[in-house]
Amino acid sequence: MSKDTSAEDPWHSGGKLHPVLGTRDPQLADAQRVWGEDFEPVDLSELEGADPHLEDVGEQMRRLRDALTGIADSGADLAEAAELLRRAADIVEPQSPDQATRLASQWRKGGPGARRTNPVGGTENVIAPPLRAFGHPDGSVSARITLGLPYQGPPGCVHGGMSALxxxxxxxxxxxxxxxxxxxAHYEIDYRKPTPLLEPxxxxxxxxxxxxxKIWVRATIESGGELRVEARALFISANVPLPGRDATAPGEER
Ligand SMILES: CCCCCCCCCCCC(=O)SCCNC(=O)CCNC(=O)[C@H](O)C(C)(C)COP(=O)(O)OP(=O)(O)OC[C@H]1O[C@@H](n2cnc3c(N)ncnc32)[C@H](O)[C@@H]1OP(=O)(O)O
Incomplete structure (x- = not known):
């Protein structure tokens, strides 16, 4: 694939994913094929939370996650924070249905699926960085992120499993x-140079x-203009059962 030279390159700009195949919108076409005609298309990068408080809780949890990692030797007094967090958990836990019920609810017709909660880009998931991806006219997608201490593997470096994820x-x-x-189906990864924490x-x-x-894909991670990681994978179109529904998310049929 050639390098993207579009003047409207949404790289790092927070731009929306947009269609690249002429007048056909692959996102909308695929979504409607999976969810039916009444599916309401939402750009992944612009997906709104069902409840603004949920987004906010996720954000506060991530602030805590980042502030807590490596704090042990700082002398910080965490007694009040621990009490407040216990109270917060006591408020939320009794209101939260069991996980199987929530799983089925995510995949109800017209539901959000895992887009808001997945472990990479889910803004409602505290372990997600969260990563945002943007599509380019040349067919590639990109993301820029700076990872902090929660994602450390080797000293000062990103955990290799995190890069793979x-x-x-x-x-x-x-x-x-x-x-x-x-x-x-098959995934190969080469770690060419250490991938730094705290750097884009x-x-x-x-x-x-x-x-x-069969779909063959490739990907890279660069930092400071240097190649750090490169990966190749084989994806196979497949029908995946949807939790709680007598339906599957169809694989690619072409
Ligand atoms: C909203 C959007 C945003 C999206 C944003 C969110 C995206 C999240 C993406 C995350 C992706 C994941 O984590 S996916 C989760 C991890 N992956 C999995 O759990 C997959 C587990 N594996 C499986 O379910 C299965 O093995 C399948 C479905 C991959 C394939 O099984 P199958 O359907 O029975 O097909 P099968 O006949 O075995 O294989 C079909 C053809 O592929 C070949 N093939 C199959 N596996 C391999 C293999 N490992 N290496 C080489 N070749 C292989 C076979 O030889 C055959 O070739 P030939 O004889 O026809 O020539």
Whole structure:
């Protein structure tokens, strides 16, 4: 794939995902094929939370997550925070249905699926960085993120599993962006140089080729203009049962 030279490049700009295949909108077409005609299309990058308080709770949890990691030797007094957090958990827990009920509710017809709660980009998920991906006219998708101490593996570096997780997720977006859909079947990763914490990471993923149910994808992570990680994967279009529904999310049929 050639490098994106679009003047409207949404890289890092917070821009919306937008269609790239002429007049056909692959996101809308795929969504309607999965969810039916009454599916309300929402740009992933612009997906609103069902409840603004939920987004806010997620944000406050992430602030705490980042502030707490590595705090042990600072002499901080956490007694009041621990009490407040216990009270918060006591308020939320009794109101939260069991996980199987919540899972089915996520995948109800017209529901959000895991988009708001997945472990990479889910703004309601405290373990998600959260990563935001943007689509480009050349068919690639990209994301920029700076990871902090919660994601440390080697000293001062991003945990290799975190890099693999983020790129696997980005592969999903790369498929989605060009109207494909699949499950990771085979995944290879090369760690070329250490990936730093506290420095911006530029990630890119794209579909290299596609034949029948097989989709070959590639991705990179760069930092400071240097290649840190490169990955290749084979995705296979597959029907995935939807929790709580007598339906599947169909794989790519072309
Ligand atoms: C909203 C959007 C945003 C999206 C944003 C969110 C995106 C999230 C993306 C996350 C992605 C994931 O984590 S996915 C989760 C991790 N992956 C999984 O759990 C997948 C588990 N595996 C499976 O379910 C299965 O193995 C499948 C579905 C992949 C394939 O099984 P199958 O359907 O029975 O197909 P099968 O006949 O075995 O294989 C079909 C063809 O592919 C080949 N093939 C199959 N597996 C492999 C393999 N590992 N390596 C090489 N080749 C393989 C076979 O040889 C065959 O070739 P031939 O004989 O036809 O030539």
């Amino acid at each position: 983020m790129l696997d997720h980005l592969f999903g977006f790369a498929n989605h962006w060009v109207g494909l859909r699949g499950m990771t 990471l530029d990630m890119k993923a794209w579909v290299e080729s596609h034949e029948g149910r």
